[in-house]
Structures are given as structure tokens and as C-alpha cells.
Amino acid sequence: xxxxxxxxxxxxxxxxxxxxxxxxxxxxxxxxxxxxxxxxxxxxxxxxxxxxxxxxxxxxxxxxxxxxxxxxxxxxxxxxxxxxxxxxxxxxxxxxxxxxxxxxxxxxxxxxxxxxxxxxxxxxxxxxxxxxxxxxxxxxxxxxxxxxxxxxxxxxxxxxxxxxxxxxxxxxxxxxxxxxxxxxxxxxxxxxxxxxxxxxxxxxxxxxxxxxxxxxxxxxxxxxxxxxxxxxxxxxxxxxxxxxxxxxxxxxxxxxxxxxxxxxxxxxxxxxxxxxxxxxxxxxxxxxxxxxxxxxxxxxxx
Numbered sequence: 001x002x003x004x005x006x007x008x009x010x011x012x013x014x015x016x017x018x019x020x021x022x023x024x025x026x027x028x029x030x031x032x033x034x035x036x037x038x039x040x041x042x043x044x045x046x047x048x049x050x051x052x053x054x055x056x057x058x059x060x061x062x063x064x065x066x067x068x069x070x071x072x073x074x075x076x077x078x079x080x081x082x083x084x085x086x087x088x089x090x091x092x093x094x095x096x097x098x099x100x101x102x103x104x105x106x107x108x109x110x111x112x113x114x115x116x117x118x119x120x121x122x123x124x125x126x127x128x129x130x131x132x133x134x135x136x137x138x139x140x141x142x143x144x145x146x147x148x149x150x151x152x153x154x155x156x157x158x159x160x161x162x163x164x165x166x167x168x169x170x171x172x173x174x175x176x177x178x179x180x181x182x183x184x185x186x187x188x189x190x191x192x193x194x195x196x197x198x199x200x201x202x203x204x205x206x207x208x209x210x211x212x213x214x215x216x217x218x219x220x221x222x223x224x225x226x227x228x229x230x231x232x233x234x235x236x237x238x239x240x241x242x243x244x245x246x247x248x249x250x251x252x253x254x255x256x257x258x259x260x261x262x263x264x265x266x267x268x269x270x271x272x273x274x275x276x277x278x279x280x281x282x283x284x285x286x287x288x289x290x291x292x293x294x295x296x297x298x299x300x301x302x
Contacts, residue, residue, distance in 0.1 A: 005049025006139050007116050008132075010036055011106045011215075012063075012123035013056045013082040025066050026124075028281065029288045031300040035274070036123045037071055038288070039132075041301045043119070044075065046132035051077040052113055053123075054106045074302040080113050082106050088228045091235045094242075102245030103215065104227060104234075111224040120217045120248070126284070127151065127216050128270030129296075135218045138266060148252075149218035149264040150178065153272045155187070156195055156208035162279040164188045164198070168213035168249045169206065170265055178256060178263040181213055181249040211265060213249060214272050226255050 027034055040051055055063055060079065064072070082100055084093040086109050100106070107120055117139045121127060131151040138149045152170055159165060164186030171180040184197040184206065195208045230251045238244035255261045275284055292299045 003140065004116050005047060006136060007050045007052055007114050007118040008040065008043040008048045009052045009054065009107065009110055009114060009118050009120045010039065010123050011054050011103060011120065012036065013054050013059070013100055013106060025062065026275070026281075028275070028284050029297075029299060029301070030292055033288070033299065033301050034123075035126045035284075037301050038126055038297065039121055039123075040071070040075060041297065042127070042129040043132045045129065046136040048119070048132065048136065049076065049116070051075055052080055052110055052118075053077060054080050054082050054109060056100070057081045057083060070300060071302055078113055080110050082109050087235060088232050091232070091239060094240055096242055099243055099245065101231075103248040104246040104251040105231060107219070107248065108224060108227040108231060111221075111228075115221055117218070117220050120215070120219060122215050122274075125214060125216075125272065125274040126287075127214065127272055128268075130268040131216060131270035131272075134266050134268040134270065135216070138218055138264070142264075144262075145220040145222045146261040147264065148220070148223065148261055149266055150213055151216045151218075151270065152211035152265050152267055153214050153270070154208070155206065155210040155212045156189075158212055158214060158272050159188060159195070160276045160280055161283075162277040165276055168215075170211045170213055172211065172265055176265045176267075178252070178265050180253055180256070183249065211267070214274075215248060217248065217252075217263075218266075223261070226260055227251065230254055 025034060084097050119135045134151050158167060166183060166185050167187050168181040168183050170178055173179050186198040187195060190196050195206045196203050197206050231246055234246045252263055273284055273287060275281055291297050
């Protein structure tokens, strides 16, 4: 029997406020390729079978214009829209709600589209080919549909030279099972090269080799019912908070604490990089140019 190919779910509905525009469609490769296109190329090479893009409805025209000829015509894909009124139960979005409901909600809106094991990534991050192979191998060897996974990265390799970043630092048990994700704000190196975080206006030192979550997760369709329960509880408390968002790490913490599922922390040689600030762009462009020159990627990709 042929193995079921996993799906790659790409969260592309957000706007990069610090970056100053739609990072998801910013061309960074030698032929204007986006980081999202490199992710798709790597995932298909690792054996993924389909791509699901989560976008806002008002992005559809621009998305099709940018990607149809150079990408979409070459890959199996579906579009899913993250809309404010797509909520569980009897909840309805308040009239003054403008902000999307967060990454946990973004994953949940795929519930009627994804029926295979799937990986979830951000559109504007480069995760490295090894990360997708890591997740594909996990799906091939795991048989528990409530045993999820994530690919972790080393903290000091995920920082920006141009300002503080937010990272989810992972707490693990002795079996590399995730026990908690602690979000740290304004992480950066000080003049001595030590990684620091600012919490409640207090500066604390963080182990630079700490494993961090960069929002690359491996799930099964079982996650959708758990997300629905979580979102219902979240909305019951936060429906009328105009800026409240349901984040995936907080959801993960909840289902681990409630022992509804587990998350294996996978490590690999994969290198992460991304664009948090506009100044990061030239560095990312140089890295991609080098990868193409080394023959790791063709250009154009498809």
C-alpha cells in the first residue's frame, strides 16, 4: 500500500509590522523567489504531497497574480481563507474586530481541507531542507495520532543583528518530549555576546544553546478537535478583547498540561533564517545567493 503523503500547511495571513510590509510575497532569491517557495521546494523533495496556503480573503488576487505562473501551476495546492467569522460553536466575531484570531485559529480553519498528517510553518521563515525530511521521517515511523512533533532550533542561531526578537524556548523532559514553551521577548546578544531577554523590565541571561520553537509543527487531523475545544475556551474569555490572539504555543502548552497529546522535540542540522526587520533582507538575499551558487537550489526554483 502506498504511504499517505503529508501535507504542508503554510500560514501566510499575517502582516509583518516590524518589517514594514507583506514579507510573504517579498522576493529574496536570485529570481525573486520568496522564502515560502523554498519551503515548498524542500517539502516536496522530502515527500510531501500537497500545499495548503492560509491567507486572508483580501489577499487572494495579489497572491494569484504573484504566484500563479511561477509556482501554483507546478504544484498541487489549495487556498484556505482565515476569516474572522469562522469560529467554533455559536461564537460570532464582534463588529469592531479587525485583527486575525491568531496562529491556533489559522491551523483550525484547515479542518475541512486537511485529512492527512501535516506540517505547519510560517510563510516568511526558511527552515532548511533537513527540517522537512525530519518531519517526514517522523510521520513514517510514528503510529500514534496524538503524538505530535516539532523541529527545534538553537536559540543563538535564530537571533537578528538589528533588534530584539520573540522566541518560544522549549522545556524538555529526559525523553525529548516537550513539557512547556516559554515565550521570551526582546531576545538579543549583548556586547559580550551573551543572549539576554527582557521580562517585566528585568534583564535575564538565557542559555544560547536552548532549543527554541520557530513554529514548525507536525500534526495529525486529530488536532482539529483539540483546537476547537481550545478556541472555544479562548473565545469564552477573550471574544470582546480586540487584540487577543490564540497562539499555537499556548495551545500546545494546554494540551500537554491536560495530557491530551504529546509533542516530540526533533533536532536536526537544519539552519533557520528569516526576515524580522527590513535590515535582515540583504543578509537573507546573500545566503540564498550562496545556496544557489553551491547547487543546493536551482534558480528559478520551479
